Amino acid sequence: MDVTFTKEDLAFRSEVREFFVTEYDASVAERSKHGKNAELKEGIITWQKKLYAKGWVAPSWPVEYGGTGWTPTQKFIFETERGIAGAPAVMPFGISMVAPVIYTFGNAEQKAKFLPRILSSDDWWCQGYSEPGAGSDLAALSTTAEHAGDHYVVNGRKIWTTYAQYADWIFCLVRTSKEVRKQQGISFLLIDMKTPGVSVKPIVTIDGKHSLNEVIFDDVAVPVENLIGEQDKGWTYAKALLAHERTGMADVADSKRALAALKDRASVEVNGGTAMIDDPVFQMRLSDIEVELMALEYTELRVIAAMAAGGMPGPESSLLKIKGTETTQAIQELQLQLAAYYGGALPGNLEPEAFGHAFAEEARHGYMYGRAATIYGGSNEVQRNVIAKMVLGV
């Protein structure tokens, strides 16, 4: 494994750093993280359009469709700098999830119709995989698409569909045959959310926010030209997509930034000169996380080095997902502990602006929403099964 940066890599890093300093508007990104409804959507799109204008919105795409042509090391540098700047990751559903399926398995018309609008963030996509009876056992899905001449008639219900309330399009796994093994009768359909018969019902999560939804299909007519690849072969396409999804879940750059911020805050002195960072138990937990994060970063670099040498992400993507999400949650737990410590000390001891409500609220929200990280993208238990099967051979 060679993870040293070349002179070109270092020059690239300076360019990326400069871009984030000059172009990244923290207030826009703040809106994208904490804003409500239209504000949140607008914040995300504004930032993504800046990346698009620079030609940097889709580093993983082939150059011919608008990718950057970066080496895996350059992609790593970009991600690291993004984390340092605190800029949000690109919304994955269009750029990282459906687009690779379209450019890998779609036909020429589909590529021409969908890819440019995904790249420019003119279309917002959501992912219609999970159903009330099909999560970890995704192949058990029962939303049906019946072939009826020049269209399919779709009926069924998807659940946990992130940001469906903003979406122009949804990519769906649907059942087109019940006569074969369950993985074989599934197809991959692109559905316009404005089609009559599509409705969206909000699900408010324990953090009090609305990002999840149910999407209901009631006799929805979908043109056959919206089928990706061959009918009944959707499972193959979906599996390819899941590997892409999990590889991006290590979140090393974001965790490093969160950890640095945590240390800063824990150094604030209260009660006549004590700070949380002086507590030996807190220190121990902090050090544990730092070691885990460093190990995670090197594992990610190893995967990057293997991909640079022509490999594909394999079971390592499951490993990165498990350790990445566990580390994120460990940081969120410490943030909450910190908020409680300083919250208790606040009256009379500390000016609210020095350590105030905003941090406590962020810690609470991060902790609550963060519980989901070990569930989405394929639960961590299921990822352990993948590793057991593919790495240990059990």
Ligand SMILES: Cc1cc2nc3c(=O)[nH]c(=O)nc-3n(C[C@H](O)[C@H](O)[C@H](O)COP(=O)(O)OP(=O)(O)OC[C@H]3O[C@@H](n4cnc5c(N)ncnc54)[C@H](O)[C@@H]3O)c2cc1C
């Ligand atoms: C915040 C959030 C956002 C999401 N966004 C989307 C989205 O945009 N689109 C979408 O399609 N889906 C989305 N999901 C759904 C997500 O993919 C599923 O929640 C996940 O796949 C788990 O499925 P489930 O919820 O049905 O749980 P289940 O599959 O019912 O699992 C319940 C529990 O049993 C465990 N378990 C299940 N099978 C096994 C096994 N074989 N071995 C060991 N343990 C097992 C699981 O680990 C889990 O702890 C989202 C979920 C969350 C929480």
